[in-house]
Amino acid sequence: GAVVSQHPSWVICKSGTSVKIECRSLDFQATTMFWYRQFPKQSLMLMATSNEGSKATYEQGVEKDKFLINHASLTLSTLTVTSAHPEDSSFYICSAERLAEAFFGQGTRLTVV
Amino acid sequence: QQQVKQSPQSLIVQKGGISIINCAYENTAFDYFPWYQQFPGKGPALLIAIRPDVSEKKEGRFTISFNKSAKQFSLHIMDSQPGDSATYFCAARRASGSRLTFGEGTQLTVNP
Numbered sequence: 690g691a692v693v694s695q696h697p698s699w700v701i702c703k704s705g706t707s708v709k710i711e712c713r714s715l716d717f718q719a720t721t722m723f724w725y726r727q728f729p730k731q732s733l734m735l736m737a738t739s740n741e742g743s744k745a746t747y748e749q750g751v752e753k754d755k756f757l758i759n760h761a762s763l764t765l766s767t768l769t770v771t772s773a774h775p776e777d778s779s780f781y782i783c784s785a786e787r788l789a790e791a792f793f794g795q796g797t798r799l800t801v802v
Numbered sequence: 803q804q805q806v807k808q809s810p811q812s813l814i815v816q817k818g819g820i821s822i823i824n825c826a827y828e829n830t831a832f833d834y835f836p837w838y839q840q841f842p843g844k845g846p847a848l849l850i851a852i853r854p855d856v857s858e859k860k861e862g863r864f865t866i867s868f869n870k871s872a873k874q875f876s877l878h879i880m881d882s883q884p885g886d887s888a889t890y891f892c893a894a895r896r897a898s899g900s901r902l903t904f905g906e907g908t909q910l911t912v913n914p
Contacts, residue, residue: 695845721899732891732904733846782845789898791836796845 695794712783808905825892
């Protein structure tokens with residue numbers, strides 16, 4: 690069964706609005722979660738590392754004020770895309786480790802219109 | 803040093819055949835090498851993973867071969883089925899809790 694749950698699976702939002710994506714670890718605690726972005730027919734691109742109780746670490750070129758990450762508990766990390774624009778449309782995926790194995794959520798397809 | 807090179811980019815195999823995907827890495831500090839299967843519109847699913855203390859790991863039709871001296875590892879899918887048609891990613895990581903470095907992906911098509 691699923692180890693990491695991501696919600697929603699897809700979302701459509703208007704330009705200028707914000708959208709929040711949730712990533713939950715099921716039945717285990719995850720002090721670290723990772724957020725990725727994936728473009729069609731490409732590999733996963735790490736956006737940021739989410740650390741419970743502290744600030745996220747963003748990869749070079751990722752705007753931390755646009756992609757807000759909150760890891761408020763040991764089982765939940767959220768990614769908020771603020772003031773979304775069409776170029777933010779993408780597939781966003783989170784991951785967490787359980788017993789040293791890395792598992793991924795189902796992904797969220799974001800479409801900004 | 804953080805790169806993982808994956809080949810081929812695409813692969814077409816007949817049903818019942820063997821699919822082989824290769825990856826090469828540079829960072830000798832990597833100690834966890836997973837393979838993921840991804841279907842369109844879905845997140846990557848962990849298929850099988852290996853650590854450098856063994857040279858081979860088999861789970862059902864899926865086998866990882868690992869060559870530490872050559873810094874290469876490969877995925878073999880035996881008796882390939884049309885349902886195996888997906889994108890496969892290799893990855894590598896240092897210590898637990900650190901980031902994964904992904905290969906570029908291989909689009910596998912298994913013809914009936």
